[in-house]
Amino acid sequence: MRTAVVLHQDQMGHGDRALGQRILATFLRKALALRELDAIVLFNSGVRLVAADSPVLAELTLLHERGVDLVPCGTCLEHYGVQPAAGRISDMDTILRELDAAAKVITL
Numbered sequence: 029m030r031t032a033v034v035l036h037q038d039q040m041g042h043g044d045r046a047l048g049q050r051i052l053a054t055f056l057r058k059a060l061a062l063r064e065l066d067a068i069v070l071f072n073s074g075v076r077l078v079a080a081d082s083p084v085l086a087e088l089t090l091l092h093e094r095g096v097d098l099v100p101c102g103t104c105l106e107h108y109g110v111q112p113a114a115g116r117i118s119d120m121d122t123i124l125r126e127l128d129a130a131a132k133v134i135t136l
Contacts, residue, residue, distance in 0.1 A: 029064050029131040030064060030129055030130045030131050031062065031064045031065050031066060031067075031130055031132045031134065032065075032067040032068070032126055032127055032129075032130035032132075032134070033059070033065065033069070033133075033134045033135075034068075034071075034074075034127075034135040034136065035052075035068060035069070035070045035074035035136055036070075036071055036072045036073075036074045036135070036136075037072060037073045038052075038073045038074060038076040038077055038082075039052055040052035040055060040136050041136075049083050049084070052077075052136070053084045053087060055136070056084050056087035056088060056091065057087050059087075059091060060091060060094065065091070066095075066126075066129075066130065067097040067098075067099055068088070068091065068097070068098050068099065069099045069101075069126055069127065070099065070101065070104075071100070071104050071123065072101075072104055073104075073108065074104075075100040075101055075104040075105050075108055075112075076108060078100050078105075078110070078113060078114045079111070079112070080111070080113040082113070085113055085114060089114050092114055097115075097116075097126065098112075098114050098115025098116070099115060099116070099118045099122060099123060100115050100116075100117065101118060101123060102117045102118055102119050103119075103120075
């Protein structure tokens, strides 16, 4: 079953930022075991996760090397002044195609 994960912020959950970043890193490390994860869509502050100084860049790079598409929103990258160190710059049409193709969408 084709699965997409949506990251719309640069941490997991609300509340303590350091904790949210730590548990997101754990989630992404463990996501390597998800056989049907096909795409990670990033928008709003979630695009900060593909920056060169991202605390989870290593995890995202491993996922990308395993065939997971990293799809950061181009408008959001521009807004936050982020140059992606992983993934390909996308637009809303691409994001919608990724979400439409997924049988399951997980939003964190």
